Amino acid sequence: MVEKKVEVKNLNVWFGQTHSLKDINLDIYDNEVLTIIGPANSGKTTFLRMLNRLNELQENFRFSGEIIFDHKNFFDFSVQELRKKIGMVFALPVPLPLTVFDNVAYGPKLHGIRDRGKLKEIVERSLRLAYLWEEVKDRLNASAFLLSGGQQQRLCIARTLACEPEIILFDEPCSGLDPVSTAKIEEAMQELKKDYTLVLVTNNVKQAARVGDRTAFFLSGELIEIERTDRLFTAPKDNRTEGYISGRFG
């Protein structure tokens, strides 16, 4: 039996009057790639942001339900500790207004690492893991804004990796990228899943089929189906799932 990394029980989320997530029950296993698909407004990003506690930044946010992380109550961790352990990569690359090096070193610095040599080591390792090292090793002190879109996104992945997370959340990480950059990021993900648990929200059904070990289908805030990716794509149990993956709606 594979280890359960995260257990989500009866999760409901509201923003004001809008009921965005309805009774979600879902487990995330250690070292798997869980992809989440679904049309716009299906709640998949809200679910992801729940795991990084970013929803709380919105003022009218409410939730009910339980999340277990590493066999402990999710909310017993401090927000900072949790976000360190569960990293997030956003839809659009968000390089911070710093150099390439400082972007990656930012997290470790926040978490108290000051030693220059140690930081260098972390930066190089993270950039290698994100498949970016070869492209930027000669311009670590250049502004991150000078990188291409795809490079910026891999930089953001490296920045997340530098915090040594256990789970990495990807929120449609390739939505603004060309196919070549997308391929590079997918390649990085294949490599990362050896050591990390990945949760990938994507609008691209084919990407889910390529990358995911298991796939969950969200619709209007409900979890319709979660299944091994090959099974979900070949023999979906719910005909709404079938409709979505075959492109009949969404």
Place this chain on the structure above:
Amino acid sequence: MKKLREFIIEKTIFLSGIASILFVLLIFLFLLLNGLSLFKTVNFKDFLLGENWSPVCEPPSFGILPLILGSLFVTLTAAIISIPIGIGSAIYIAEVAPLKIKEFLKAMVETLAAIPSIVLGFIGMVTLVPWIKRIFNLPTGLTALSGAILLSFMALPTIISITEDALYAVPKAYKEAAFAIGATHWQAIHRVILPAAYPGIFAAVMLGMGRVIGETMAVMMVTGNAPLIPKSLLVPVRTLTATIAAEMGETVAGSEHYFSLFAIGIILFIISFIINITAEFFLHRE
């Protein structure tokens, strides 16, 4: 008919558009013509670096160094007081305060901006000045420090509201990205939001200082107006602006003294111009 209307409207808007440029040019020309007349009889170096301002003595002396230093002392001290308070206040309003407090504070800042400077000067004269005299045990409370404190109140609204705008202009994504890797609120502000907003904040400070250096009435009421080279903050000083305001009424049009006040005007104009240009440069850099 329609075409004629279009034509008239278009030209009217065009004229309004260039009116401000025209006014600035005319004012500068007027200043220049009058101010430069001084240098027919007075050496420019003696004017700018002369240590003695006594335009009605015999022979008169037109050194404005004490006035420049007076303005500089008061302005820099006002900057030291108002910049940290202004930026801190803007961070609180933009990032920390709950909505209701935020609205209230913004209204208060606007009210502060709306107080006429003469009223502020008057209040300063009857409260701040005796207070400074008592605290520092001085012969008079009319000092550079009094002026600086008062002027910092005037710079605050400008600094706060422009800094606040600069903070709001930082993409929300930056903040989330910082949060997402475990930054605390303060770490996100300090390492990401402030650096990203830096050009706007710099412009805010410059515009605040522009306001301070041009201010006249309030500062004239509380600084004592002694045109001496200031050795500390606790002595009376006189600023460039106060000199013009105080002496313009009692001078003969067309005299050396009269022209010297215009020459001071040119200096002030140049200082404000430089400050504004710097601010503009930082506001529109990107």
